[in-house]
Amino acid sequence: MRHIADLPVSGQVVFLRSDLNVPLDGAVITDDGRIRASLPTIRELTGRGARVLVCAHLGRPKGEDYPQRAAGGPSLRPVADRLGELLGQPVALALDVAGPSAAQLAASLADGQVGMLENVRFEPAETSKDDVQRAEFAARLAAMASSYVGDGFGALHREHASVYDVPRLLPHAVGELVRAEVTVLRRLTHDPERPYVVVLGGAKPSDKLGVVANLLATADRLLIGGGMSYTFLAAQGFQVGRSLLEADQIGQVREVLARARERGVEIVLPVDLVGATGFSADAEHEVYPVGSFPADRESLDMGPATRELFASKLADAKTVFWNGPLGVFEFPAFAAGTLAVAKAISRVHGLTVVGGGDSAAAIRKLNFPDDAFSHISTGGGASLEYVEGKKLPGLEALADYA
Ligand code: 3PG
Numbered sequence: 547m548r549h550i551a552d553l554p555v556s557g558q559v560v561f562l563r564s565d566l567n568v569p570l571d572g573a574v575i576t577d578d579g580r581i582r583a584s585l586p587t588i589r590e591l592t593g594r595g596a597r598v599l600v601c602a603h604l605g606r607p608k609g610e611d612y613p614q615r616a617a618g619g620p621s622l623r624p625v626a627d628r629l630g631e632l633l634g635q636p637v638a639l640a641l642d643v644a645g646p647s648a649a650q651l652a653a654s655l656a657d658g659q660v661g662m663l664e665n666v667r668f669e670p671a672e673t674s675k676d677d678v679q680r681a682e683f684a685a686r687l688a689a690m691a692s693s694y695v696g697d698g699f700g701a702l703h704r705e706h707a708s709v710y711d712v713p714r715l716l717p718h719a720v721g722e723l724v725r726a727e728v729t730v731l732r733r734l735t736h737d738p739e740r741p742y743v744v745v746l747g748g749a750k751p752s753d754k755l756g757v758v759a760n761l762l763a764t765a766d767r768l769l770i771g772g773g774m775s776y777t778f779l780a781a782q783g784f785q786v787g788r789s790l791l792e793a794d795q796i797g798q799v800r801e802v803l804a805r806a807r808e809r810g811v812e813i814v815l816p817v818d819l820v821g822a823t824g825f826s827a828d829a830e831h832e833v834y835p836v837g838s839f840p841a842d843r844e845s846l847d848m849g850p851a852t853r854e855l856f857a858s859k860l861a862d863a864k865t866v867f868w869n870g871p872l873g874v875f876e877f878p879a880f881a882a883g884t885l886a887v888a889k890a891i892s893r894v895h896g897l898t899v900v901g902g903g904d905s906a907a908a909i910r911k912l913n914f915p916d917d918a919f920s921h922i923s924t925g926g927g928a929s930l931e932y933v934e935g936k937k938l939p940g941l942e943a944l945a946d947y948a
């Protein structure tokens with residue numbers, strides 16, 4: 547992979563794909579971590595006299611065509627404003643993605659200036675499965691720049707026009723963030739120090755069953771908590787009451803559990819749960835062993851025995867990868883499981899990697915300093931797919947030099 551240091555950029559328009567997909571409350575950014583993570587590359591480029599044209603997506607705009615999506619939003623306006631504040635220089639936002647306003651912006655940038663295109667997902671072709679549609683859109687994007695820098699780590703697992711097709715059309719290189727992320731994540735896939743423990747949380751087993759199956763080849767131990775663990779418990783015959791359950795996944799979960807036994811990979815599940823009367827911050831709740839969970843309760847967190855069990859299974863770890871919250875940490879009454887596991891991981895002597903927007907937001911909300919872990923990845927799906935050993939389309943596109 548070619549690094550930006552090897553790309554001539556002075557006086558040229560550089561198309562920079564970043565991942566600025568930040569959580570929003572209305573138009574207010576609630577966590578600007580991804581914008582901060584994009585700064586080193588932008589500063590390096592502007593410092594070398596590049597004219598930086600930033601391309602990014604925000605959310606998943608709905609609508610059949612450009613006008614519908616642009617009308618529904620979200621606009622990158624608050625993101626461009628925040629980036630400008632952090633950089634200490636204005637960041638002009640185009641009114642469109644690859645139309646007259648974008649072209650005019652690209653042509654008007656002076657050396658060292660930064661401009662931003664509107665939310666690239668306003669263009670339906672960005673995420674199209676049709677190669678021809680994507681290629682046609684990619685050509686319009688590429689026409690505005692002389693080179694391409696890929697730095698949107700969190701979107702590298704998407705085969706989207708701005709991630710996968712544009713780099714094929716321009717001289718390209720990887721940015722600082724992608725380089726830093728890949729340097730750490732490679733250590734998880736190349737001969738990790740053992741025991742290698744993976745902690746998986748988050749809502750749906752259907753999203754992560756493939757991950758579990760793939761990790762059986764590399765991890766020594768898998769700790770499964772949070773929303774997805776209830777389907778695993780159900781697959782072992784436990785009653786989980788009104789907890790989140792994907793009943794149609796039970797058969798596959800059983801197969802994965804059987805394969806884990808064959809391979810000698812330990813799968814650790816909750817032994818007690820916090821059962822609440824409903825999904826709310828102030829719901830009444832009590833701790834139940836998994837063997838006697840009431841039919842009318844829903845689990846929102848792991849219980850104290852599970853917190854201890856998970857901590858003990860992390861104590862001897864030399865490598866840890868954690869993805870996904872282990873309870874409804876947004877409600878203080880149900881944050882204990884996520885907090886206990888984050889603490890146990892922060893005490894590990896070895897490489898500890900937290901992957902995923904939700905897990906990263908959880909540790910920031912629970913006031914862990916960033917240096918409590920070796921690395922906090924800016925990518926959820928992207929880090930997970932990388933750690934699984936999958937090829938990321940965006941990284942493949944940057945692998946060769948065009
Ligand atoms: C993310 O937030 O995980 C990345 O920005 C990718 O977004 P997506 O899941 O909407 O493709």
Ligand code: MG
Binds near residue numbers: 926927
């Ligand atoms: Mg995501």
